[in-house]
Amino acid sequence: MIFRNKLAATLNKPVWSPGILSIGDFIVQHARGFDHSGEEIPLLIALYEVYGKHWPDQDFMHYYPWGKMLINDFDEADKQLSDPTRLFLTLGELKKIEASFLPDPESLQFIRAFLDSFNPDKLTQLQNDFARTWDRLRTIYKDYSTLLNERHLGYEGSYYRNVAAQLK
Numbered sequence: 619m620i621f622r623n624k625l626a627a628t629l630n631k632p633v634w635s636p637g638i639l640s641i642g643d644f645i646v647q648h649a650r651g652f653d654h655s656g657e658e659i660p661l662l663i664a665l666y667e668v669y670g671k672h673w674p675d676q677d678f679m680h681y682y683p684w685g686k687m688l689i690n691d692f693d694e695a696d697k698q699l700s701d702p703t704r705l706f707l708t709l710g711e712l713k714k715i716e717a718s719f720l721p722d723p724e725s726l727q728f729i730r731a732f733l734d735s736f737n738p739d740k741l742t743q744l745q746n747d748f749a750r751t752w753d754r755l756r757t758i759y760k761d762y763s764t765l766l767n768e769r770h771l772g773y774e775g776s777y778y779r780n781v782a783a784q785l786k
Contacts, residue, residue, distance in 0.1 A: 642774060649777035650784065653770045660771055661689055668761045672754050689773060692759055696775030699782055706756035 622635055639647065646656075662685045669681060669688075695705055766772055772780070 645774070645777045645781050648784070649772065649780040651767070651770060651780070652772040652777065656773055658686075658689075660769075661766070661773055662686065664765050664769060664771060665689060665758075665762050668758055668765060671761070672758065688758075692762070693773045693775035695759075696773075696779045699779060702756060702759045706752070706759060 621638060625635065662682065665685050665688060666678060666681055669685065670676065673681075695702065763776070766776065
């Protein structure tokens with residue numbers, strides 16, 4: 619809108635305005651192999667199918683808010699073209715990172731306190747659930763992406779990843 623107004627202000631006669639797309643519209647237009655509806659419900663149902671393989675006793679109503687959050691996280695990771703195998707590290711791998719980098723003493727103390735809170739001998743039920751969930755995210759992301767591709771479904775971030783892959 620701003621661009622069109624500025625363009626119109628520089629011209630003293632009527633002209634055809636060039637086509638203008640937002641970056642999101644451009645990406646959706648150039649992504650291949652998707653039904654571009656991007657509607658939330660089919661995405662949530664597909665994720666629930668994958669999620670249910672890991673937590674079969676979880677009903678849809680309890681899954682729903684978690685599913686929305688997870689799709690948003692996957693969307694953001696894909697928009698940033700993050701490597702999911704590196705993004706969803708296991709907690710054990712986080713300890714390896716701690717050993718590989720030498721942050722300042724204050725940061726190191728904070729990292730150690732966080733990681734020590736995940737001592738398998740002292741985990742609370744909530745921490746156990748978090749650790750189990752985190753360790754499964756890589757598999758869930760991979761299986762979910764595969765299922766969406768099979769169904770020609772996607773979300774905005776998956777369109778970004780698709781277009782970037784076409785450019786390689």
